[in-house]
Amino acid sequence: MEWSADCGDDLRRSRYFEAADTERAPSSVGGSHLIDRILSRFSISTKVLAFVLPFVLSITAVGLMGLYASGLLQQRMEISNGTMRSLNGFRNVNAAMTRFLDQTSEETRTAVVSELSTQQATLNQNIAEIGTDGTGRNFLDEAIAGTGAVNEKIDTLWQLHESEVALAAAIQDHLKGLMAQQIRVSDEAQKLQRAVLGGENDAKSALKEADRLSAAAGQLAEVSKGYFSAGLPEAQFPYLQTQVAELVKTQRKIANALPAEHKGMGKELQAAINDIKKIIAAGDTSMDAGRAMGSILAQFRGFQAILTESAATKYAESVQKFAAVETGAVQAADVLVGSRTLIADVYDLRIMTATFLNVKDDTTREPILRQIKLIGDNLAVLGGSISDKAFYDSLTAAITPLLASLTADTEALVKTSAERIASFDEASRTMDAIWASLTSFADLQKDVAGTERQEANRLSIGTMIAGVALAVIGGIALVMTLQRPIARITATMQRLAEGDLEAGIAGDKRGDEIGAMARALAVFKTNARTKLEIESERQREQMEAEAERRRNDEEKQALDQQIEHAVGKLAQALERLANGDISFEIEGRFHGRLEQLRNDFNLSLARLRDTMHQISGNVDQIQNNGRQMAQSALDLARRTEQQAASLEETAAAVDEITAAVRSSSERAEMVNGVVREAKKNADESAVVVGSAISAMGRIEEASAQISNIIGVIDEIAFQTNLLALNAGVEAARAGEAGKGFAVVAQEVRELAQRSAGAAKEIKALINRSAEEVASGSTHVQQTGTVLSRIGTQIATISEHIEMIAETSREQSGALHEVNGAVGRMDQMTQQNAAMVEEATAATQDLSAQTDALRDLLQQFRIEADRQHTASRAA
Known part of the structure; x- marks a missing residue:
């Protein structure tokens, strides 16, 4: 298209120039053609x-x-x-x-x-x-x-830079030396502080041990009081059982707190607690057991005295230790303050030096000089409070040269x-x-x-x-x-x-490139004519190919009809097969390879008919299984009869048990009379026990007074601890001017006098309690006489119980026979139940199989197939 457009433009230009040449003067045109003829001899x-x-x-x-x-x-x-x-x-x-x-x-x-x-x-x-x-x-x-x-x-x-680096390294070395001395001062301060804390901890430990010993003495008194207040052993032993666990804990707490001369008391207390556990575990609440328990608890009074004395010793020991701690605390406080000040000064010097190394001028150096002087002054102050002069001398000998070198560098x-x-x-x-x-x-x-x-x-x-x-x-x-x-x-x-192959070509005689173009155009004209002839031949060949295609379509239609016939026959046969009809075969032959398809289908139908015959045989086997189920039902009936006989034997044994139970009831009436007599004697014993309870009440009053006095002693001990601690803290804070410690000491002396008065009152009350305990012992002896008569009655009760035991043995034999019969009945019943389950399962299975097979057989027509087969055999 582009080439055609260009040709059109050239054609228009050519016509334009031709018209122009026509209008020009004859002399001009002639001159132009003369130039063209001359130049046409040469190439472009x-x-x-x-x-x-x-x-x-x-x-x-x-x-x-x-x-x-x-x-x-x-x-x-x-x-x-x-x-x-x-x-x-x-x-x-x-x-x-x-x-x-x-x-x-x-x-x-x-x-x-x-x-x-x-x-x-x-x-x-x-x-x-x-x-x-x-x-x-x-x-x-x-x-x-x-x-x-x-x-x-x-x-x-x-x-100059190398000089600066060397000086900075020297300064860093000086700081490292100061840091090492700083660590020495810190370690020494910590050592002194640990010594003070260790002494204080020892004093506190002694005070805590005194508290544990005093509390243990109070607990033993409380247990004794509760035991004797309970009255009879039936109430006393349960009370002790609730206190045993706490007594064990108390024994463990005081084992290490006791002084060396009283360490054996801890083992004695542990042995007494173990004896209490044994008596309680035996379950014996007789008077003998009560006397044994009372003798054990009587040991608690001795334990209380030892614990009270040990607590007082521990209190005194703690006061002495607190006094020793307060003396060292004052000196330690001064040394700690000086050490911390020196350590902080070194830290400040390191910070100032770091700033100086970044900006090296007199402005940043001036704080370093002031800090160096301050460290020297504080070092001298530390020397006035420290007791280890050898350490201080070595510290001064190490720090002073470092400070001088730091100033010069x-x-x-x-x-x-x-x-x-x-x-x-x-x-x-x-x-x-x-x-x-x-x-x-x-x-x-x-x-x-x-x-x-x-x-x-x-x-x-x-x-x-x-x-x-x-x-x-x-x-x-x-x-x-x-x-x-x-x-x-x-x-x-x-x-x-445009298709005009008759157009003339001018300029083909020229010797330049334009003449070559004209001759090439003539060749193009010849080629165009040859192309038209070739196109005509191609159309004729296309018409022949179309006729051949129509013949092939006719043959294909014939083959499609044959396939359609075979597919229709197969569709009819498959429809009958889907409806359960297997009594037929596809008749008539198919064309070509489709015949093999018909033969395969007929063979499949024949195999399916054979399968149906095998299913009929399986139905016969199912009927045989039904007969076996009937035989199992007969066996079940026989076992049921045997079970009825066993039940009769069980009824006879039950009658014998009834007679034995009647005899046991008569013996129980006799035992009841004896028990009433024993109850009468027990009432008499209650009167005697009432007298013993009265005596124990008086003992309880005395014990209550002892408890009050012991409470006063505990309060005094507690206040003594607080005052001792306050005295130690006051002395540590005030130092040598600790006048408060003298006041606290005076209060401690007054509390000690009150403790002595209370101790005298405890002694008098303990004497009175001893007299009352003697009176209670007499009443307990009377109680023993009454309890002996109760023992005689209990012997009579034992004989009757023996007779009841004999009757029980007879009942046991009868029950044994009943158990044997019941066991046999149970075994038979289990066997019958198992057989019934098996029979039921088999019946249900057979019924389901039979129904399924019948349904399947009803879907197929096999009789017509047999008739057809017979006719073919004839």
Whole structure:
């Protein structure tokens, strides 16, 4: 389509030029054709070369002028680039020097030296480019001289840096030494504090042990009081049983608290508790057991006295220990305060030194000097309170030289840091001078480059104008030579494209490329005619192929009809099979390979009929299983009869048991009379026991008074503990001026006097309790006489119980027979139940199988198949 459009345009242009030629004057047309005939002898490349050569020459002239101008500019650009590299390089040098001052190291020093060497080489290269007499060489010479001076300053800065590093390391070593002494002071303070805490813990432990011993004495008194208040052993023993666990815990608590001379009392108390457990475990609540228990509890009075004495000893021991602790606490407090102050001073010195090492000047050094003086003063204060003079002397000998060295090294470090900063400032001023020289050199090169650029521009513009004029003249001549012949050939190509194969072709005799195009167009015309002939032959072959396709479709339709017939027969047969009819076969033969399908289907029906016959045989076996179930039912009936006989035997045994029970009832009446007599005697014993209870009541009153007095003693002991603790705390706080301790001591003495008075009253009450216990013993003896008569009656009861036991043995024999009969009945019943379950399961299974098989057989028609088979056999 694009080619056709181009041809149309050429055709229109060709007609336009033909019309124009017609309108022109005859002389003009003739001249144009004469030029065309002359130029047609030469090729287009020759003609183009003839017209383009002047244009090429003009372009070459322009290019040469450009090379000249670019050469001038290139030289100035290289000089300018070198200058810019130098400026950028010295900016990098300045940044590297700043990093070297802030983070002085071998790496930053190497970076600065490397940058300076690079910039010195760049400056030498710039001097080589501009030459010996080049413009601005004096600026480059000044920059090179400044670079050498900066390089020397770098060496000086590095030496000062090494001095600073050495001084800083020495200062760190001094601080490490102070830290080591700081740890020594801390360890010594902790050791002293642990000693004070250890003494205080020992005093508290003695006080706690005294409390445990006093509480144990009170608990033993409380248990004794509760026991004797209960009255009879029937109430006393349960009470003791509730207290045994607490007594065991108390024994364990006081085992380690008892003094060495009374350690054996702990084992005696443990033995007494074990005896109490044994009596309670025996379950004997007789008077003998009560007397034995009373003798054990009588030991508690001795235990109480030992525990009270031991508690008083422990109280005194705790007071002595608290007094010893308060003396050491005052000294320890002074040493701890001094130690903590010294440790805090060293910490502050380390913080100040860290600040000084970041900013090394007199302002940051001044706090260090004040802190060093403060550490010396506090060290002297610590020497006045510490008791270990050897430790203090070694501490002073270690700290004093460290403080002196620290003072000297910080002063030297301030001076070295100031020198390094001054050297860096001088190097920075030199860098500023180098930067100014390079900037002046760059400005000068910029002015020279502007002058040379204007001269090159004038030459380039003149050359370009001449080249454009030659190009316009050659282009006009080239268009006039090539346009008309090409337009005529384009018109001919348009007619051929429209189907006009009779169109004439002009210009085929020319010797140039246009003549070759005309001859190629003639070949295209011949090929178009050949194509029309080939198209006609192709249409004829298509008509023959269509006739062959119609014949193949007819054969395919015939085959489809045969397949449809076979599928229809199979569909009918499958429908009868789905309805349960297997008494038929597919008659008639199928076409070709479809016959094999019919034979396979008929064979499958034959096998299915054989299967139906086998199912009929299985139905017969199911009937045999039904007969076996009937026989099992008969066996079940016989076992039921045997079970009835066993039940009769069980009834007879039950009668015998009834008679034995009647005899046991008569014996029970006799026992009841004896029990009434025993009850009468027990009433008499109750009167005697009432007298004993009265005596025990008086003992209870005396014990209550003892308990009150013991309570007063406990309260006094508690207050004594509080006062002793307050005295220790007061003395520790006040030091030598602890007047409060004297007041507390006076209170302790008064409480001790009250404890002595209460002890005298306890002694008198204990004597009275002994008299009352003697009276109670007499009444207990009378109770024993009455209880002996009760024992005689209990013997009579024992004989009757023996007779009841004999009757029980007879009942046991009868029950044994009953159990045997019941066991046999149970066994038979289990067997019958198992058989019934088996019979039931078998019956249900057989019934389900029979029903299923019958349903399946009813779905199929097999009789007609037999008739058909018989007819075929005949």
